[in-house]
Amino acid sequence: MHTIALIVENRPGVLVRIAGLFSRRGFNIDSLTVGSTDNPDYARMTITVDGDEVVLEQVTKQLNKLVNVIRVSELLSSESVERELAIIKVAARKEDRSEIMQIVSVFRAKIIDVSPRSLIVEVTGSDDKVEAMVRLLRQFGIKEMARTGKVSMVRGTKAMVP
Amino acid sequence: MGKMTGAQAILESLKLEGVETIFGLPGGVLLPLYDAIYESDIRHILVRHEQAAAHAADGYARATGRVGVCLATSGPGATNLVTGIATAYMDSVPMVAMTGQVPTSLIGKDAFQEADITGITIPVTKHSYLVKDAKDIPRIFREAFYIARTGRPGPVLIDLPRDVTVDELEFDYPEIHLPGYNPNLKVHSLQIKRAAAALMEAERPVIYVGGGVKYSDGHRELLQLAERIKAPVTTTLMGIGCFPEDHPLSLGMLGMHGTKYANYAIQEADLILAVGARFDDRVTGKVASFAPQAKIIHVDVDPAEIGKNVRVDIPVVGDAKSALAELAKAVGEKPWGTWYEKVAGWKGNYPLCYSTEGETIKPQCVLETICRLCPDAVIVTEVGQNQMWAAQFFTHKDPRHFISSGGLGTMGYGFPAAIGAKLGCPEKEVFDIAGDGSFQMNIQELATAVVNDVAVKVIILNNGVLGMVRQWQDLFYEKRFSNTTLYRVPDFVKVAEAYGALGLRATKPSELEGVLLEAIESEVMTVVDVVISPDEKVSPMVPAGASLSEILELESADPAAQTPRSYAGPSASEILELEG
Numbered sequence: 001m002h003t004i005a006l007i008v009e010n011r012p013g014v015l016v017r018i019a020g021l022f023s024r025r026g027f028n029i030d031s032l033t034v035g036s037t038d039n040p041d042y043a044r045m046t047i048t049v050d051g052d053e054v055v056l057e058q059v060t061k062q063l064n065k066l067v068n069v070i071r072v073s074e075l076l077s078s079e080s081v082e083r084e085l086a087i088i089k090v091a092a093r094k095e096d097r098s099e100i101m102q103i104v105s106v107f108r109a110k111i112i113d114v115s116p117r118s119l120i121v122e123v124t125g126s127d128d129k130v131e132a133m134v135r136l137l138r139q140f141g142i143k144e145m146a147r148t149g150k151v152s153m154v155r156g157t158k159a160m161v162p
Numbered sequence: 163m164g165k166m167t168g169a170q171a172i173l174e175s176l177k178l179e180g181v182e183t184i185f186g187l188p189g190g191v192l193l194p195l196y197d198a199i200y201e202s203d204i205r206h207i208l209v210r211h212e213q214a215a216a217h218a219a220d221g222y223a224r225a226t227g228r229v230g231v232c233l234a235t236s237g238p239g240a241t242n243l244v245t246g247i248a249t250a251y252m253d254s255v256p257m258v259a260m261t262g263q264v265p266t267s268l269i270g271k272d273a274f275q276e277a278d279i280t281g282i283t284i285p286v287t288k289h290s291y292l293v294k295d296a297k298d299i300p301r302i303f304r305e306a307f308y309i310a311r312t313g314r315p316g317p318v319l320i321d322l323p324r325d326v327t328v329d330e331l332e333f334d335y336p337e338i339h340l341p342g343y344n345p346n347l348k349v350h351s352l353q354i355k356r357a358a359a360a361l362m363e364a365e366r367p368v369i370y371v372g373g374g375v376k377y378s379d380g381h382r383e384l385l386q387l388a389e390r391i392k393a394p395v396t397t398t399l400m401g402i403g404c405f406p407e408d409h410p411l412s413l414g415m416l417g418m419h420g421t422k423y424a425n426y427a428i429q430e431a432d433l434i435l436a437v438g439a440r441f442d443d444r445v446t447g448k449v450a451s452f453a454p455q456a457k458i459i460h461v462d463v464d465p466a467e468i469g470k471n472v473r474v475d476i477p478v479v480g481d482a483k484s485a486l487a488e489l490a491k492a493v494g495e496k497p498w499g500t501w502y503e504k505v506a507g508w509k510g511n512y513p514l515c516y517s518t519e520g521e522t523i524k525p526q527c528v529l530e531t532i533c534r535l536c537p538d539a540v541i542v543t544e545v546g547q548n549q550m551w552a553a554q555f556f557t558h559k560d561p562r563h564f565i566s567s568g569g570l571g572t573m574g575y576g577f578p579a580a581i582g583a584k585l586g587c588p589e590k591e592v593f594d595i596a597g598d599g600s601f602q603m604n605i606q607e608l609a610t611a612v613v614n615d616v617a618v619k620v621i622i623l624n625n626g627v628l629g630m631v632r633q634w635q636d637l638f639y640e641k642r643f644s645n646t647t648l649y650r651v652p653d654f655v656k657v658a659e660a661y662g663a664l665g666l667r668a669t670k671p672s673e674l675e676g677v678l679l680e681a682i683e684s685e686v687m688t689v690v691d692v693v694i695s696p697d698e699k700v701s702p703m704v705p706a707g708a709s710l711s712e713i714l715e716l717e718s719a720d721p722a723a724q725t726p727r728s729y730a731g732p733s734a735s736e737i738l739e740l741e742g
């Protein structure tokens with residue numbers, strides 16, 4: 001799995017071009033996030049793709065050719081901070097509640113909604129951490145889940161700006 | 163410049179880009195733009211189908227090296243352009259396609275004749291614009307032309323809602339500011355050094371030349387380099403004409419229907435210098451066994467092409483012309499050696515050839531005769547067997563003189579492209595080497611040619627069948643000729659006459675030369691119906707999925723009855739004499 005960060009022009013149609021490029025060339029997107037940067041003219045995307053080095057090289061080069069794409073860069077997990085946020089609605093019978101609370105506290109997650117038969121848990125962290133949390137909650141019954149996909153940034157002073 | 167309408171700004175922008183001729187067909191939303199065209203200096207060629215507008219703009223661009231321009235109305239007009247845009251995209255042709263669009267206030271409402279043409283064409287354009295505000299017109303046109311012609315050329319689409327062409331703006335042609343678009347033209351000197359060293363070291367080098375050399379105008383530098391290091395040169399279908407085929411170092415075309423000697427040379431080479439070529443599957447055959455002994459140097463302006471299909475040892479990103487010039491400077495003079503002798507031996511032993519038995523006209527001979535009578539002609543082709551014979555049996559010597567849809571393989575491309583080429587180069591003789599199937603896909607353009615006095619010479623190699631597909635049925639589907647017979651309908655001479663063109667026919671070898679001469683001397687749009695056998699095959703051939711070494715000579719090639727291709731080869735009448 002590779003993580004690619006993009007700075008793109010914040011215009012209609014840009015997302016379609018990028019998504020279209022992946023599907024047309026047969027690259028698999030595992031997750032994709034978009035959000036604004038400090039400059040409203042540009043947006044930042046983080047895309048995780050499945051594939052070997054050859055695929056990664058093609059993806060990067062093809063993305064670079066899009067006129068609306070300003071920067072493309074692979075982010076190595078060893079050199080970056082990575083975060084994902086998930087909110088999970090988990091079934092919570094009386095007898096399971098305390099165990100769920102324990103898991104939540106071990107993961108430094110939060111309970112953000114409580115109702116008689118379910119809880120909504122919010123967890124932030126690396127995708128491994130989120131994944132581990134999801135696995136543990138599965139035994140109680142996950143009713144619904146929303147994950148943001150990963151955002152990522154290189155450590156240190158080096159900055160990726162338009 | 164002052165205030166003007168969007169329509170006027172479009173025409174002003176075209177003028178500033180040096181556009182003289184555009185191809186199009188009007189419709190409701192384009193009325194304001196066409197009204198402005200009515201009083202402008204731009205030459206507008208009214209086509210009979212928008213697909214032909216795109217192909218004509220493409221043919222114009224390929225023949226002249228300038229950006230071709232076409233125009234179609236919203237909805238069906240725009241979608242009719244799509245095949246032509248895709249054709250240009252696959253072959254890296256600089257083009258600006260303009261489409262009308264419903265007014266901005268109606269976009270997204272399924273308005274009358276609304277089609278999301280920017281969305282539809284994303285995968286087949288280099289870039290595209292939907293103009294939302296008239297004041298953006300000058301900037302967008304400037305960017306569009308710049309993007310279309312620089313770096314790896316390609317089609318750019320501009321979608322023009324009706325209101326934008328009516329609204330007023332203050333015209334100002336701004337400087338280009340495209341932070342996300344930086345074509346990399348300058349070659350890296352270290353890579354040139356490495357490539358030059360590899361070329362000097364190599365004992366069996368081959369230069370594999372593609373369309374990129376033509377686009378960069380690098381044929382002189384190529385000749386210089388090849389002659390210095392005595393490296394044989396083979397071209398792709400798109401590279402045809404970049405190296406003179408009558409030169410001792412020429413191997414002609416490689417690949418599926420290339421020469422045996424080009425394919426053998428590739429398979430024996432210890433070094434391949436690929437310039438402006440993209441290792442298409444029609445060229446490589448089975449990739450795993452392509453050039454098994456060779457190191458590969460790949461020069462391409464598009465970094466994404468390098469390493470896309472084959473492993474590359476020395477990548478050189480940049481313009482082909484400058485790379486070839488730098489390489490020619492960096493290498494030393496090499497002597498003629500055993501590699502050249504080996505290649506020359508193959509050329510002698512395995513020439514392109516065809517059987518001259520029988521009473522029918524041979525398509526290969528048609529091409530040889532045209533070449534003898536008119537060696538400087540621009541040869542445009544349709545798609546199929548006709549295209550391959552045109553590639554093989556005309557001796558190509560000049561870039562931009564062979565125009566063919568290679569990447570998309572669009573039947574119906576040739577005739578409108580020939581019209582575009584002739585309008586771009588009126589002083590040249592322009593032939594469309596056609597198949598009976600392909601020609602019928604844009605036959606209505608006879609009207610365009612006749613009305614505008616465009617004297618294109620269409621030579622139909624009329625086998626009465628979809629020959630190329632039939633050839634595969636013959637070889638690989640036990641002669642089960644499912645839906646490939648066209649029954650020699652219509653009568654092309656009568657069709658030509660109905661449109662007011664000159665129609666000629668040759669059915670016997672003895673008639674061929676006379677009829678071709680008449681066509682060449684004709685000063686009007688001319689169609690020549692040349693009756694050939696449906697069983698004639700394109701040979702040699704690398705079967706799909708096979709390696710280049712497995713190239714086959716097909717049945718018609720009985721060595722005793724062969725005429726090897728040569729530029730000064732026998733004429734049709736001489737062959738007849740030989741036959742007695």
Ligand SMILES: Cc1cc2nc3c(=O)[nH]c(=O)nc-3n(C[C@H](O)[C@H](O)[C@H](O)COP(=O)(O)OP(=O)(O)OC[C@H]3O[C@@H](n4cnc5c(N)ncnc54)[C@H](O)[C@@H]3O)c2cc1C
Nearest residue numbers: 372373374398399400417418419438440463482568569571
């Ligand atoms: C029926 C049929 C049969 C065919 N059989 C054959 C065959 O036997 N042999 C064959 O060769 N083809 C054949 N083709 C054509 C084939 O499908 C491809 O279109 C063709 O091989 C591609 O040619 P190319 O590699 O030169 O690439 P092009 O499509 O011409 O691409 C040009 C390359 O040059 C690069 N470039 C552009 N500008 C520059 C520049 N300024 N500097 C450097 N690089 C630049 C581009 O990035 C690109 O990589 C056939 C087609 C059809 C329809």
Ligand SMILES: Cc1ncc(C[n+]2csc(CCOP(=O)(O)OP(=O)(O)O)c2C)c(N)n1
Nearest residue numbers: 546547548571573597598599600628629630
């Ligand atoms: C638009 C389009 N449809 C179908 C094909 C598939 N095709 C490739 S060659 C060919 C036959 C072409 O027939 P014709 O123009 O008569 O040429 P010939 O091979 O007989 O010389 C066909 C159908 C194509 N290339 N383009």
Ligand SMILES: [Mg+2]
Nearest residue numbers: 597598627629
């Ligand atoms: Mg035919």
